[in-house]
Amino acid sequence: MQNLRQAATEAFHRLGLKQRHLGYEELSDLEDSSYPNEPQPHWFHTLQKTGLQFGTATSYLNLEKLGEGAYATVYKGISRINGHLVALKVIRMKTEEGVPFTAIREASLLKGLKHANIVLLHDIIHTRESLTFVFEYVQTDLAQYMTQHPGGLHSHNVRIFMFQLLRGLSYIHRNRILHRDLKPQNLLISYLGELKLADFGLARSQSIPGQTYSSEVVTLWYRPPDVLLGSTDYSTALDIWGAGCIFIEMLQGAPAFPGVTDVFEQLQKIWAVLGVPTEETWPGVSEMPNFKPEWFLPCEPQLFRNVWKRLGQLPYKTEDLAQQLLRGAPETESPRRTPCCTPTSTPCRPRSCTCETRCQCSRCPG
Amino acid sequence: MTQTGFCDSRPLLDLHKKAEERRAPLRTWANTRGPKERRSLAESEEPRGPHCKTTPECRWARRMPVSAEDGIVMGYAEQNGSTDGREEEVLLQCLHGLPGLRVLVPGLLRREMELTMETLGLVHDRTYAWDIFSDMMRSQLHYTFPCMELPRPFTDAARAIVVDWLIQVHEMFNFSEETLYLTVHLLNRAMRQIKVSISNLQLLGMVCLFLAGKKEECLLPEISELCFLMDNSYSKRQLLRMERRVLCELDFELSHCPPLHFLLLTASIAHCSDKVVWMARYLLELSLLENQCVVFQPVQLASAALCLARLVLQEAHSPESETAWCIATSLHICSEPMLQRIMHILAVTASGAQERETRATFVKFSTAKTLQVSGHPGLQSAPYLLGPGGAPVRPQVREGPLKGMRAGETGHYMRTHT
Numbered sequence: 108m109q110n111l112r113q114a115a116t117e118a119f120h121r122l123g124l125k126q127r128h129l130g131y132e133e134l135s136d137l138e139d140s141s142y143p144n145e146p147q148p149h150w151f152h153t154l155q156k157t158g159l160q161f162g163t164a165t166s167y168l169n170l171e172k173l174g175e176g177a178y179a180t181v182y183k184g185i186s187r188i189n190g191h192l193v194a195l196k197v198i199r200m201k202t203e204e205g206v207p208f209t210a211i212r213e214a215s216l217l218k219g220l221k222h223a224n225i226v227l228l229h230d231i232i233h234t235r236e237s238l239t240f241v242f243e244y245v246q247t248d249l250a251q252y253m254t255q256h257p258g259g260l261h262s263h264n265v266r267i268f269m270f271q272l273l274r275g276l277s278y279i280h281r282n283r284i285l286h287r288d289l290k291p292q293n294l295l296i297s298y299l300g301e302l303k304l305a306d307f308g309l310a311r312s313q314s315i316p317g318q319t320y321s322s323e324v325v326t327l328w329y330r331p332p333d334v335l336l337g338s339t340d341y342s343t344a345l346d347i348w349g350a351g352c353i354f355i356e357m358l359q360g361a362p363a364f365p366g367v368t369d370v371f372e373q374l375q376k377i378w379a380v381l382g383v384p385t386e387e388t389w390p391g392v393s394e395m396p397n398f399k400p401e402w403f404l405p406c407e408p409q410l411f412r413n414v415w416k417r418l419g420q421l422p423y424k425t426e427d428l429a430q431q432l433l434r435g436a437p438e439t440e441s442p443r444r445t446p447c448c449t450p451t452s453t454p455c456r457p458r459s460c461t462c463e464t465r466c467q468c469s470r471c472p473g
Numbered sequence: 474m475t476q477t478g479f480c481d482s483r484p485l486l487d488l489h490k491k492a493e494e495r496r497a498p499l500r501t502w503a504n505t506r507g508p509k510e511r512r513s514l515a516e517s518e519e520p521r522g523p524h525c526k527t528t529p530e531c532r533w534a535r536r537m538p539v540s541a542e543d544g545i546v547m548g549y550a551e552q553n554g555s556t557d558g559r560e561e562e563v564l565l566q567c568l569h570g571l572p573g574l575r576v577l578v579p580g581l582l583r584r585e586m587e588l589t590m591e592t593l594g595l596v597h598d599r600t601y602a603w604d605i606f607s608d609m610m611r612s613q614l615h616y617t618f619p620c621m622e623l624p625r626p627f628t629d630a631a632r633a634i635v636v637d638w639l640i641q642v643h644e645m646f647n648f649s650e651e652t653l654y655l656t657v658h659l660l661n662r663a664m665r666q667i668k669v670s671i672s673n674l675q676l677l678g679m680v681c682l683f684l685a686g687k688k689e690e691c692l693l694p695e696i697s698e699l700c701f702l703m704d705n706s707y708s709k710r711q712l713l714r715m716e717r718r719v720l721c722e723l724d725f726e727l728s729h730c731p732p733l734h735f736l737l738l739t740a741s742i743a744h745c746s747d748k749v750v751w752m753a754r755y756l757l758e759l760s761l762l763e764n765q766c767v768v769f770q771p772v773q774l775a776s777a778a779l780c781l782a783r784l785v786l787q788e789a790h791s792p793e794s795e796t797a798w799c800i801a802t803s804l805h806i807c808s809e810p811m812l813q814r815i816m817h818i819l820a821v822t823a824s825g826a827q828e829r830e831t832r833a834t835f836v837k838f839s840t841a842k843t844l845q846v847s848g849h850p851g852l853q854s855a856p857y858l859l860g861p862g863g864a865p866v867r868p869q870v871r872e873g874p875l876k877g878m879r880a881g882e883t884g885h886y887m888r889t890h891t
Contacts, residue, residue: 203696205713206720208687214725215688233721281604343598
């Protein structure tokens, strides 16, 4: 126990976060005072009925519509069992194919994932007409948060979010799962500043040799060059690239590579920064399905701090991290572990990510 | 022969490892499994420790049960009764207190494992390989069933027919092999949890295949195609209703750890020839048809299939391949009688595969692509290669342990039935 405490304090210390906010003492206080003792709303008794169970539709109350996805509609709701706010994801059934495969993958993967930085699936409700997933309710997402705070986030917040994002990624990668659809809309932010990965509809667990994935994954802006070039044997590097794009976007307040129309424009944007790859810098690039060198303007690699001005105002380590995350050519010789270091402070070793500390942060000012 | 090979390679382990790796805490099965397995683990790990100079012969025979001289294996099983087990437990406890705990970390195995997982494409990051492998070993325990009895309307024969048909449909769709293993696993669970009439068993099987496909595959067949394959005896609506029902009853838990992964891992660490691997894959797929195999862990099935494949093919082994095999067999976490029992089941199944009604697997593995393993003449006499159950090859050696094993076997059998 003592070791764990020390490890936690050290980890946070290395993070550069104030002990006052995040020391283990405070964490345990927070945990003690969390949900069970939380005073229930004064109107709660009006909702409560006896004999309510998990898994039934009557146990939840729809409040308002939050959004619409490709295969589901999300509502804000409240649980009549314990009064918690929940997000209800109502899956649309398709008559031609039954339960959408995205829903099946999301539920079966999330069932095996329990982590502070992964959205929690509370319950699944089956009714005759519909299927509803009950998630924990998280107030906002990174896209909204960035719209509310235009012009780039405070570097401390970037650090906090980035740490949590990489920790979440490290956790799912260790569980053989690729997220495959990282974008700010899929990163939920609670009012405590916790970041949670959500929307595992496109995620899948890695499996065997020779198995190819479809290359139509990941919103174009957050797609790594090898996938844009038509590679289908992608790996954890796919999510790492997405994390890199989000990192730059948080700092700059604008997407790192905002392509507009198609794959080629997207590649052009990326290579304007990284330089057009050649056989020397990326062995095998000329055999990629979409690689047509004559289509691209010749570009030299740029310094990141010249492209993204905000990097110039921060320590070199920040640029280092960006460079680690955004690599043009896939690694061949040394495989890389999901870098779990923090942008503007000393990198903390991967081990600190494994210790069971909940990264609860104080309220994040813009 | 083999022990020298392995012992020679032992010092290499730590020398070429980085200081950081050496300090890594012990993360072996010993930490993750119950006391019973822990003991068998202690046996297999000991030769690497400093205390193992005493009885290397027996221990090595233990580690490579099949390829060793029969007499040693059986003799060892006899000598080492309960006393040895207790001794080892004590020894293990002592070792836990030692500072040099890392000596016990199967360093070579770990390195081999990481490399292999990467080359097989099971992981994309070698740095995660060990974590993922430990997780596989832990999670595979959940994919066995406590008893092999099927609920009332179903029989083993009915199940075998459905599985055989699913194997054909699966082959037609060109699905990956994981999908097949997942399908049969889902079917096993669904048959135990969902009450359906025997006339709907085919529908249930198809739904399991459909769900497994949705989980694993990129391209899915149309529902009408599925109905057509079932001779239109069920409507689309029935199929969709059944899908919802299965998902609901299985509570969306569709994860699985196919024995095939363990097989490929072990085979690749052991540098087995293509023929052995195909033979083992054939035997492993045959195990899907056998309802009595559901009580075994995936890793046990994989080990047994590989051991039997080596036994049947009787290839000549170089010292290097023997060494590799020794390293690989430390993955086998099942006891000797258990291994023999599974191998016996597989051998009997394989010897009768050609005459059976359910011969989709036999046909599938008789093509040139699969090196025609299913037609190998050695399979006919496979049960005789093994001691218990079949005709004993060397009765004078096997007499003692055989009796004990039989008793243990029936005892276990009884337990699983009650």
